[in-house]
Amino acid sequence: MENKHRKYMELVIELARKGLGKVSPNPMVGCVIVKNGVIIGKGYHCYFGGPHAEAESLKSAGERANQATMYVNLEPCCHTDKKTPPCVPKIINAGIKEVIVAMKDPNPEVSGKGIKTLRHYGIKCKVGLLQKNAEELNRAYIKWITKKMPFVILKSAVSLDGKISTRTGDSKWITSRQSREVVYRLRSQVDSVLVGANTIIKDNPSLTAHRMGRNPVRIVIDPKLKIPLSAKIFNTNLSQTILITKEQNKQSAYLKRLESRGVRLLKFLTKNGRINFKQIMYELAKDNIASVLVEGGGETNALALEDGVVDEVMFF
Known part of the structure; x- marks a missing residue:
């Protein structure tokens, strides 16, 4: 089971990397939605100010996202003071049953709040799968947002x-x-x-x-x-x-x-x-x-x- 989770998260990080040089100062984010062992939706943050990876993957999954598992390399956002709408409400409304996250968002406006909200609505959340890989990918964002x-x-x-x-x-x-x-x-x-x-x-x-x-x-x-x-x-x-x-x-x-x-x-x-x-x-x-x-x-x-x-x- 762990190998299966790793495989999906590796794909997520590969998708996220497509935003290199296009999304800064935003982080590079990829997302995959899986149901019954089949990928039903995927997406990534393509350009600064554009739709987030979670929104793109939910759009491609459509109604099939209900009771599916979402894999994402960065904690879904919940704050509203930005160019695009927050992803957490979209995940909740889509009926996602579990979210597997590589790392928490170091942005003080998020920093665990997205995960906390998802759990509050009964969505299982696991954090830390391929965390070092995720941190290496977004090292510029991490330093910029924290330092x-x-x-x-x-x-x-x-x-x-x-x-x-x-x-x-x-x-x-x-x-x-x-x-x-x-x-x-x-x-x-x-x-x-x-x-x-x-x-x-x-x-x-x-x-x-x-x-x-x-x-x-x-x-x-x-x-x-x-x-x-x-x-x-x-x-x-x-x-x-x-x-x-x-x-x-x-x-x-x-x-x-x-x-x-x-x-x-x-x-x-x-x-x-x-x-x-x-x-x-x-x-x-x-x-x-x-x-x-x-x-x-x-x-x-x-x-x-x-x-x-x-x-x-x-x-x-």
Whole structure:
């Protein structure tokens, strides 16, 4: 019986993963409805603001959902202060007899309340099946909702001799085409990409997903306003750009020109001549940015690590 439950929950997590790069800052959620050993409904959260996985699976199951078992990787929601209606009333009204949940929702507005309500209406609930898998899937959401900070991945290209650029100082094509495609795909899966001014000045990258998926928000740290206005990063037709600089620059004509192009400005007070990464991450989280890919050079990467904001490091 346990193997059967695992099989269904594995399918749920597989379905949920289809929302990667499309639903943030919402969690990725999949749902399967089973009756008499047969899957009668399934669904997943496809895009931010769209129907939830439970609603999609109930829609596909129809009246057959009565007295069926629902498998879902995250506790069904019960709060109303959001874009879509809560799922708990729909589950109750459909006549679902049992709900098997991989993990509770860490959102304080839910956090066990959905399960408690279902049990109150006589629906059996089991929690914890493949919980670690479910937590790994939604690690960015968990950090964003509990710590008010985005999940930060630091990516760096390193040559066989441990260098991050060639002998001439060129860092643009230190990796293979296959590695670059992996990075483009990764960009399509995160909410934002962050670099320092030197990376823009040296390589002039667009920091897009190169048609691998949606483009991330591009974030560049430039306290001294060194980046030329002609840089590709300031083409906001490709994606939103956020320039992070110091508060002392707020009256700059350069910044006014960037604002007129649609570039968003975030200004911070500096300490010892630099901006603290934790301040940056807290501010980005307020903008519903739940994940950041840091693609900076040595200085930017070192400062991100020094300030303790990095959750994962990837070398290419």
